[in-house]
Amino acid sequence: MEIFGSTFDDSVFLQSKDRVAVPLSHYNAKRCEPEWFCESSALCTDDPLEKQKVYKFRGDLALKQGNYQKALDVYSSCLELNSANNMTIRRDVLEGMARCCTELGQRDRALHLSDLLSKDASNTCHLISILLLKVRIYQHFGALAPRMSCLQQLCILLPFNPWHWFNLGQMCLELLDSNSTSGSCSSQSCEPAEKTQSDGDIQEQQEEAAELDGDRVWLKACTCFIRTRLLLRFLRQQQSSFVLQRTESTLQTTDEVLQRLNPKETTLQTLTEVVSEDLIPDKMREDSQDGESLSSVCLQSFKERWWNKILLTGVLDTDAHREVRPVR
Incomplete structure (x- = not known):
């Protein structure tokens, strides 16, 4: 019997195509020092994509270190530079901001940011x-x-x-x-996710409470x-x-x-x-x-x-x- 997840696609076993290796004329790898993006000179550029990258890395580092307010501020700067078609960075930054708001006790803003993410979800x-x-x-x-x-x-x-x-x-x-x-579920634990609700939301909330x-x-x-x-x-x-x-x-x-x-x-x-x-x-x-x-x-x-x-x-x-x- 085949077990779910244990089978491979047939293409895995097909004979690979012959590929001709093309040597590169030259290749200069960019070498970065650890936490290079924390240096003040990292923002000395006119390229908005480069600045966005620096802010993103700084925010990720601050979040990892537990400096949530700093991370939130840096993520906000990154979001301002984000282009409308760069959805990957937007999703990462919004999620990071939501996690920062959660740790800072800003529940409504955290949920608002998660709602923004929901609007952008496509799969x-x-x-x-x-x-x-x-x-x-x-x-x-x-x-x-x-x-x-x-x-x-x-x-x-x-x-x-x-x-x-x-x-x-x-x-x-x-x-x-x-x-x-x-003895029972506390009012805080059973409260709804949103403050303003429609009749349908209220009914759903009552069902959840039940x-x-x-x-x-x-x-x-x-x-x-x-x-x-x-x-x-x-x-x-x-x-x-x-x-x-x-x-x-x-x-x-x-x-x-x-x-x-x-x-x-x-x-x-x-x-x-x-x-x-x-x-x-x-x-x-x-x-x-x-x-x-x-x-x-x-x-x-x-x-x-x-x-x-x-x-x-x-x-x-x-x-x-x-x-x-x-x-x-």
Whole structure:
């Protein structure tokens, strides 16, 4: 049986074309000193592209060093020099600015910058990067409902990536642990991502808040860790070295978490059947939409693809209010 991700394109095995090597008449490589862009002379140029490059490198370095205000200022200077058709630099700079604003506690501006990125997104790779950025923003500010929504969208875009399922499960586990100490979801955690909302947004927010109910969070945690375990076991057959070590470690963690969640055996079997329906190699290849244009992507919602099916099984009626065992 072919395992998803283990096959090669036929073109890999085709005979390579004969290529004639053309020697270069001369080649003078440009040598740069470490952090050359930090020198004042680096901006002594009339070339706007060169200045933009210097500001970009300075911003990246400041962000790496944790100097977020400096990085934000430098990124802003870089953005002013960016041409309208240079979308790659624009995306990198906007993301860097959003991360700086997050660390500086500027939530509204960070979300505004992420919205600008969303408008420029043209394929699923862009959308995945934006969702990961929003997860970081919402996590930093403790906004649980929108963070869960972003993680679920990642699971939809990359349904066979075990790490997004694992992260969603971890978030549900954190929520269960916090609810056990505080009694319920805090108002800050459940607040909407935006201050001004339409009726549709309000309804969506109410639905998201309902998903933070203790029993549903417990069920979603069980679902995510079961799906994670299935995917990791499936992919483990083609892994080695440190990749395999990470998989084995995560599998052990997943088993321990499921013991903590303590679902009945019948619940485990039912959830496994539902979330493994699409784990067929041929179907997995067909459903892979990584890098595709957003105009050609057709996605079901998390509820349509998995959650509604799980609720229809009735496991909440037979296995609700389960006690989550404490961490040993």
